[in-house]
Amino acid sequence: MADDEAGASQRQARPSMTTAMRSSSFLKEHQQYRPPHKPEGHYGIDTVVEDLQAAPVSPREISHFKGIPSAENPPKIVDSGLSHELSHPDCTPRPGQHSERLIATLFYRSTAPRASNAIPSPKRVPSPKPSQSPSFRAADSNIPPTMAPSSSLDTFPLEPPAAEPEPLDHLYGSYVSPMCITSFLHLMSTFPLPPGSTDLTSAHRCLKLDAGQDHHPMVVELTVSPAPSLDYLSLADLRKHELIYRFEREWNVDVALRSDNLWRRYPRLVVFDMDSTLITQEVIDLLAATIKDPPDLAARVADITHRAMLGELEFDSAFRERVKLLTGLPGDIFHELRPVLDVTNGVRPLLRALKRLGVKTAVLSGGFLPLTSWLAGELGIDYAHANEVVIDSETGRLTGEVKGRIVGKERKRELLVEIAEKEGIPLEQVVAVGDGANDLLMMAAAGLGVAWNAKPRVQMEASARINGDSVLNLLHLFGFTDQEIQHLTA
Numbered sequence: 322m323a324d325d326e327a328g329a330s331q332r333q334a335r336p337s338m339t340t341a342m343r344s345s346s347f348l349k350e351h352q353q354y355r356p357p358h359k360p361e362g363h364y365g366i367d368t369v370v371e372d373l374q375a376a377p378v379s380p381r382e383i384s385h386f387k388g389i390p391s392a393e394n395p396p397k398i399v400d401s402g403l404s405h406e407l408s409h410p411d412c413t414p415r416p417g418q419h420s421e422r423l424i425a426t427l428f429y430r431s432t433a434p435r436a437s438n439a440i441p442s443p444k445r446v447p448s449p450k451p452s453q454s455p456s457f458r459a460a461d462s463n464i465p466p467t468m469a470p471s472s473s474l475d476t477f478p479l480e481p482p483a484a485e486p487e488p489l490d491h492l493y494g495s496y497v498s499p500m501c502i503t504s505f506l507h508l509m510s511t512f513p514l515p516p517g518s519t520d521l522t523s524a525h526r527c528l529k530l531d532a533g534q535d536h537h538p539m540v541v542e543l544t545v546s547p548a549p550s551l552d553y554l555s556l557a558d559l560r561k562h563e564l565i566y567r568f569e570r571e572w573n574v575d576v577a578l579r580s581d582n583l584w585r586r587y588p589r590l591v592v593f594d595m596d597s598t599l600i601t602q603e604v605i606d607l608l609a610a611t612i613k614d615p616p617d618l619a620a621r622v623a624d625i626t627h628r629a630m631l632g633e634l635e636f637d638s639a640f641r642e643r644v645k646l647l648t649g650l651p652g653d654i655f656h657e658l659r660p661v662l663d664v665t666n667g668v669r670p671l672l673r674a675l676k677r678l679g680v681k682t683a684v685l686s687g688g689f690l691p692l693t694s695w696l697a698g699e700l701g702i703d704y705a706h707a708n709e710v711v712i713d714s715e716t717g718r719l720t721g722e723v724k725g726r727i728v729g730k731e732r733k734r735e736l737l738v739e740i741a742e743k744e745g746i747p748l749e750q751v752v753a754v755g756d757g758a759n760d761l762l763m764m765a766a767a768g769l770g771v772a773w774n775a776k777p778r779v780q781m782e783a784s785a786r787i788n789g790d791s792v793l794n795l796l797h798l799f800g801f802t803d804q805e806i807q808h809l810t811a
Contacts, residue, residue: 420546420547421515421546421547421548421551421580422544422545422546422547422548422580422581423509423544423545423546423547423548423549423556423578423579423580423581424542424543424544424545424578424579424580424581424585424800425505425509425542425543425545425576425577425578426528426540426541426542426543426576426577426579426785426797426798427497427501427502427505427540427541427542427543427574427575427576428539428540428574428575428576428577428787428788428789428794428797429490429495429496429497429538429539429540429572429573429574430573430574430575430788430789431495431496431531431539431789431790485570486567486570486571487571488570488571488572488573489501489504489571489572490571490572490573490574494537495537495573496531496537496538496539497527497537497538497539497540497541497572497574498537498538501572501574502525502541502543504568504571504572505543505568505572505576506521506523506543506545508564508565508568509521509523509545509549511564512549512550512553512554512559513549513550513553513554514547514549514550515547515548515550515551515552516550518547521545521546521547522545522546523543523544523545523546524543524544525541525542525543525544526541526542526802527540527541527802528540528541528542528797528800528801528802528803529794529797529802529803530803540794540797540803542797542800544581548580556578556579556580557784559578560578560784561781565578575785575786575787575788577784577785577786577787577798578785579769579784579785579798582749584747584749584750584768585769585799585800586799586800587750587799588680588750588751588752588768588769588799589679589680589681589744589746589750589751590680590681590682590683590740590741590744590746590750590751590752591675591680591681591682591683591751591752591753591754591795592682592683592684592685592737592740592751592752592753592754592763592767593682593683593684593685593702593753593754593755594684594685594686594687594754594755594756594757594760595684595685595686595687595688595693595696595707596686596687596688596757597630597756597757597774598665598754598755598756598773598792599664599665599668599684599696599700600662600663600664600665600696601663601664601665602661602662602663603623603626603688604658604662604688604689604692605622605626605640605643605644605647605688605689606619606622606623606626607658607661608622608647608650608654608658609621609622609623609643609646609647611650611654612646612647612649612650618646621646622643622646622647625639625642625643626639626643629757629758629759630756630757630758630759630776631757631758631776631777631778632757632758632761632776632778636687636727636729636730636758636759637727637729640687640708640723640727640729641723641727644710644719644721644722644723645721646721647710647719647721648718648719648720648721649718649719650718650719651717651718651719652712652717652718652719653717654719655689655691655692655695656691658692659692659695662692662696664696664700665792666790666791666792666793667790667791667792667793667794668700668792669700670793670810671792671793671795671796671810672700672701672702673701673809673810674793674796674806674809674810676701677809678809681703681704681740681744681746682701682702682703682704683702683703683704683705683706683736683737683740684696684697684702684704684705684706684707685706685707685728685733685736685737685763686705686706686707686708686728687707687708687727687728687729687733687757687759688707688708689707689708689709689710690705690706690707690708690709692707693705693706693707694707704740706728706736707728708723708724708727708728709723709724709725710722710723710724711723711724729759730758730759730760730761730762730763731762733759733760733762733763734762734763734765734766736763737751737753737763737766737767738766747768748766748767748768749768750768751766751767751768751769752767752768752769752770752771752795753766753767753769753770753771754770754771754773754792754795755770755771755772755773755775755779756772756773756774756775756776756779757775757776757779758776758778758779760779761778761779761782761783764779764782764783764784765782769784769785769798770782770783770784770785771783771784771785771786771787771795771798772785772786772787773786773787773792773795774787774788774789785798793806793810796809
């Protein structure tokens with residue numbers, strides 16, 4: 322009996338909501354979370370309506386939205402303290418205003434990871450022996466770049482080499498990470514803004530994900546508004562800025578900077594170099610490799626080619642010198658080399674996508690016309706120009722002479738302008754892709770010059786640089802996403 326009385330006492334002590342405590346507001350009774358910035362007595366929109374019904378309100382105190390936004394009443398959605406504007410400087414400026422926006426495309430160098438300077442990687446090969454070639458790269462050694470290269474004072478450098486920045490992608494993710502984007506925006510905020518501008522706004526979107534399980538961003542496009550003041554720094558100088566270069570080294574990315582204009586998204590002519598661009602080899606080196614006597618001929622020709630691409634030698638004279646070394650080769654050697662040519666990864670789908678977009682293509686090669694014309698036909702390229710060598714009509718062998726004007730750096734620029742004029746295409750809608758110093762003039766004449774896995778001088782001079790395993794990444798510079806590229810190349 323006592324137990325029954327105790328249980329009844331407990332049941333009576335249980336809290337309950339009486340009719341007097343109830344209200345007509347469901348939110349007021351059941352809401353479990355209240356934003357901290359709202360007053361204690363505010364529970365939701367229904368309570369606001371209930372309070373308004375009981376209180377006299379002057380009609381002039383309520384501003385009814387009639388569907389016409391204005392500068393005084395911009396269209397906004399305010400939720401939990403965040404303001405989501407329906408118009409934004411990175412989307413469209415206000416009527417009558419003009420915004421100079423900058424597009425930055427960040428490519429992560431997934432195929433060329435950089436090891437830390439402070440802690441040598443155990444996977445690296447042993448230190449080079451004194452008998453090895455002096456061209457042995459320091460990056461292939463376990464010796465950090467800041468360590469003395471010799472124990473002899475006679476060969477000691479006057480100044481120690483500058484320390485490379487630490488690879489931050491090792492810490493924050495081997496991809497274009499949020500910290501990488503934050504670091505880049507912080508870098509851009511250090512440049513002066515145009516007069517009258519007080520805030521730097523930005524927007525970003527991922528263009529390409531990796532194929533791994535986590536699907537990390539590999540190519541990200543950022544829109545920065547406004548662009549740094551042109552009075553302080555031109556776009557050409559901004560691309561070469563030391564802070565941009567250091568950022569690329571820190572995060573293992575390539576940064577392509579372009580003005581956000583109409584022509585950026587609509588190229589109409591793309592011009593390619595051939596050797597080490599459309600194909601992975603240098604044709605003249607392939608020709609020299611077929612000559613066995615003297616045995617060092619291939620190495621001599623390859624050395625001249627390398628120095629010419631670096632810009633250490635004048636291309637025209639270097640080309641004549643190399644062709645002279647090929648005297649006596651059979652004229653049908655170009656036909657025999659066709660199966661040997663290795664087309665660069667991504668070239669075929671890239672050209673297929675450009676054709677579907679209605680873009681004209683051309684190859685301007687400092688190599689040999691027989692192979693260039695054949696490759697252009699195989700790939701569906703509209704224009705092909707290269708050098709013609711003299712073949713003796715009696716012996717059928719190369720004489721070591723070149724017909725007409727050599728397709729060097731000046732001639733490449735002239736041909737690019739001629740093709741653009743013939744097609745009625747402004748130079749702003751022309752893109753030139755190359756890797757050597759002989760491509761710099763045509764890249765400068767085009768609206769966009771792209772250095773593809775290029776020599777150091779070309780990397781610094783070009784409008785944009787892409788270092789990767791597929792030239793198909795060129796389409797990301799035009800703003801195409803990976804899904805759109807797959808649709809174009811299907």
